[in-house]
Amino acid sequence: AQTVTQSQPEMSVQEAETVTLSCTYDTSESDYYLFWYKQPPSRQMILVIRQEAYKQQNATENRFSVNFQKAAKSFSLKISDSQLGDAAMYFCAYNPGANSKLTFGKGITLSVRP
Amino acid sequence: DAMVIQNPRYQVTQFGKPVTLSCSQTLNHNVMYWYQQKSSQAPKLLFHYYDKDFNNEADTPDNFQSRRPNTSFCFLDIRSPGLGDAAMYLCATSRDLTGRNIQYFGAGTRLSVL
Numbered sequence: 001a002q003t004v005t006q007s008q009p010e011m012s013v014q015e016a017e018t019v020t021l022s023c024t025y026d027t028s029e030s031d032y033y034l035f036w037y038k039q040p041p042s043r044q045m046i047l048v049i050r051q052e053a054y055k056q057q058n059a060t061e062n063r064f065s066v067n068f069q070k071a072a073k074s075f076s077l078k079i080s081d082s083q084l085g086d087a088a089m090y091f092c093a094y095n096p097g098a099n100s101k102l103t104f105g106k107g108i109t110l111s112v113r114p
Numbered sequence: 115d116a117m118v119i120q121n122p123r124y125q126v127t128q129f130g131k132p133v134t135l136s137c138s139q140t141l142n143h144n145v146m147y148w149y150q151q152k153s154s155q156a157p158k159l160l161f162h163y164y165d166k167d168f169n170n171e172a173d174t175p176d177n178f179q180s181r182r183p184n185t186s187f188c189f190l191d192i193r194s195p196g197l198g199d200a201a202m203y204l205c206a207t208s209r210d211l212t213g214r215n216i217q218y219f220g221a222g223t224r225l226s227v228l
Contacts, residue, residue, distance in 0.1 A: 037219075046219070089154075101159060
């Protein structure tokens with residue numbers, strides 16, 4: 001069975017600084033997808049970024065980028081120039097290529113200090 | 115514009131009193147999912163519909179049922195809520211069941227059981 005591990009329950013970052021959120025996963029599949037979802041307090045969960053396992057290039061979306069280390073099964077999220085609106089719970093998630101069932105990590109609560 | 119809408123946002127019910135949570139979508143997606151998310155935990159998939167085909171997760175209690183009368187709507191029925199069913203319930207959609215799909219989430223319904 002696939003597992004997703006987020007070992008840090010909380011992190012804090014100063015506004016305008018950079019923060020990295022860690023995630024590791026375990027799978028025997030060769031085709032899969034990895035996601036970071038953001039869940040702000042009392043608001044809907046939204047996709048931050050997606051990585052396809054067969055792509056070597058790390059995904060980027062504006063201030064958000066990932067460090068995808070396939071051999072190490074590591075998938076960290078870097079947030080640059082942190083903003084107050086980045087404060088939220090962040091979930092790392094995994095999909096096998098064959099179906100869309102997401103396996104989530106336990107999440108990390110990110111706070112941003114003004 | 116909201117694409118996945120959950121009603122109500124907050125629901126209070128009594129122990130053992132049946133309750134129905136509602137989800138609608140404007141994305142015309144084939145798949146609709148229901149997740150249970152307890153406080154500060156990862157969302158846990160309860161079941162999903164692919165079109166009219168219902169797929170229950172193996173560990174979803176019989177107390178939880180679902181209906182999808184048409185493409186746009188999906189309901190979560192809890193037949194006899196217990197105190198342990200108090201949680202946030204998230205609805206999500208995706209275009210199909212392949213792993214590359216992004217899931218779009220509603221804002222959730224927070225259920226309290228008295």
